[in-house]
Amino acid sequence: MVALLLFYLLAISVSVEGDAFIGVNIGTDVTDMPSPNDIVALLKAQSVQHVRLYDADRAMLLALAHTGIRVTISVPNDQLLGIGQSNVTAANWVTRNVLAHVPATNITAIAVGSEVLTALPNAAPVLVSALKFIQSALVAANLDQQIKVSTPHSSSVILDSFPPSQAFFNRTWDPVMVPLLKFLQSTGSYLMLNVYPYYDYMQSNDAIPLDYALFRPLPPNKEAVDANTLLHYTNVFDAVVDAAYFAMSYLNFTNIPILVTESGWPSKGDSSEPDATPDNANTYNSNLIRHVLNNTGTPKHPGVTVSTYIYELYNEDLRSGPVSEQNWGLFYANGAPVYTLHLTGAGTVFANDTTNQTFCVAKSDADTKMLQAALDWACGPGKVECSPLLQGQPCYEPDNVVAHATYAFNAYYQKMGKSQGTCDFKGVAIVTTTNPSHGSCIFPGSGGKNGTSINDTTLAPSPANSTDSGCLSQYYKCGSFTSFVIFVALILSGIIVL
């Protein structure tokens, strides 16, 4: 009874308002990095409401303005020393990267550095100063209530993490960790932690079963039990988060919530990484999202939400290291999903992935001449059925090259079975999960009428109409596309009999 009561008190000492959320990290080591507007379009289509950037890129913050998306920005490690050594530098950073964007862009947190203790130990002595200087600048701007300041840690700063009740922070870092936790406590911020059951599993020499890392159900005799607390652990993620709670309470901090700034699983690896597969990545991320959004909490703090940012939105092909490094993404750079998450009933985030609907669209900021050429190609040599674009046909409006190219690109992409490389058109096309169909213009691949079946009797403008103007559209040069379409139109309307 006493134990239960104690447990209850412990459980409520850490409290986080509201429901847990799932966010996503946006790394940019990508050859064909999509434009900020394309990224935001993908986020919207996937109902992603929370993102973390690894910097404070101006164009990205502008694209995120007025979207309702909550943004964690970062002080990159290479700027940390400067900021930690000068409150003026810190204040300037906040002016340039925060004040310039709020409130239009909803910046909710600043991650100061990334895994500093393990990745950049020589900056550790100024880490807490950097946080304090940034915080002071926010206080001066009266933004400290809405923007929290913290710093993401690698979970490797926690030692002896199983059983969780015996975990503690590597004591080498106590001179940093103690003032840091004091800072987080006094500012109402959270401990930011990167949690990678994939690495725990890989490094465990089979001590950790794959199912335990992937949140798969375990037979009760295989469940991990903490002998000190008798808490049952059904997955590695919870055990690591609880180890962090215990490590904090070991230093007498019991009321700092945890935000998981990175977690994920790679979908591809080299021969030494046999468990980096699409199936495992899908299982991990789908189960993680369900687990977090269920507000389950952890065995130590049931019901205390642990919001989590998935690592990561895009595969970062330019990252060095093992093959897995380049394959943590949920999406390819062109917007196509790497795999289809199993999320039915898990809420709305990434919900669109439950269908396989992807479409190919023209990039809105692409060069008009290149779009024109690609459109001509698709409707010509690409053998796409472009007659719905003719005047009087369902996809004629809006009569501009982006809209018409979008129709043609998508028709080609669907015709080619959405295979890789068929939505590129020299870089002016991008995959989206948002169905571009509008009105009676039904796009191929949207599950509705596919737009390629043609009603002969209402099809084409009369030859007089087309030849009078000489051009079907002001946006088309009277080149191959126009003549091709006229040709098709004539065939279909029975004027030319082959």
Ligand SMILES: *[C@@H]1O[C@H](CO)[C@@H](O)[C@H](O)[C@H]1NC(C)=O
């Ligand atoms: C910004 O995000 C915070 C935290 O989620 C939320 O409470 C607030 O309403 C948001 N503000 C706007 C303008 O959307």
Ligand SMILES: *[C@@H]1O[C@H](CO)[C@@H](O)[C@H](O)[C@H]1NC(C)=O
């Ligand atoms: C920097 O710190 C000094 C000394 O504490 C203080 O006088 C000054 O106002 C601070 N400047 C900024 C920009 O915060």
Ligand SMILES: *[C@@H]1O[C@H](CO)[C@@H](O)[C@H](O)[C@H]1NC(C)=O
């Ligand atoms: C603790 O951190 C120090 C400094 O980074 C490192 O040298 C040491 O190996 C760590 N201890 C353990 C047990 O990992």
Ligand SMILES: *[C@@H]1O[C@H](CO)[C@@H](O)[C@H](O)[C@H]1NC(C)=O
């Ligand atoms: C934590 O608090 C206990 C009891 O107040 C005290 O004995 C102990 O020294 C404290 N530990 C640390 C690391 O401050």
Ligand SMILES: *[C@@H]1O[C@H](CO)[C@@H](O)[C@H](O)[C@H]1NC(C)=O
């Ligand atoms: C959701 O949370 C409840 C307790 O709040 C728990 O009983 C249930 O197992 C959780 N479901 C999943 C899928 O985690």
Ligand SMILES: *[C@@H]1O[C@H](CO)[C@@H](O)[C@H](O)[C@H]1NC(C)=O
């Ligand atoms: C989605 O695509 C995958 C792989 O292309 C396929 O195996 C699966 O059956 C598709 N699912 C649906 C609902 O079409």
Ligand SMILES: *[C@@H]1O[C@H](CO)[C@@H](O)[C@H](O)[C@H]1NC(C)=O
């Ligand atoms: C030309 O096409 C328009 C729109 O389809 C139609 O309204 C008009 O009657 C046509 N004119 C001729 C001469 O066929």
Ligand SMILES: *[C@@H]1O[C@H](CO)[C@@H](O)[C@H](O)[C@H]1NC(C)=O
């Ligand atoms: C994706 O999901 C959002 C939110 O649920 C929805 O508005 C949008 O229409 C969906 N897109 C597709 C292609 O289903």
Ligand SMILES: *[C@@H]1O[C@H](CO)[C@@H](O)[C@H](O)[C@H]1NC(C)=O
């Ligand atoms: C489009 O629909 C027609 C008739 O429903 C069908 O014959 C044709 O194969 C479909 N084309 C594609 C690309 O799905």
Ligand SMILES: *[C@@H]1O[C@H](CO)[C@@H](O)[C@H](O)[C@H]1NC(C)=O
């Ligand atoms: C073709 O168009 C005619 C005239 O507008 C219409 O009556 C008929 O239903 C259409 N047929 C199809 C298959 O859409």
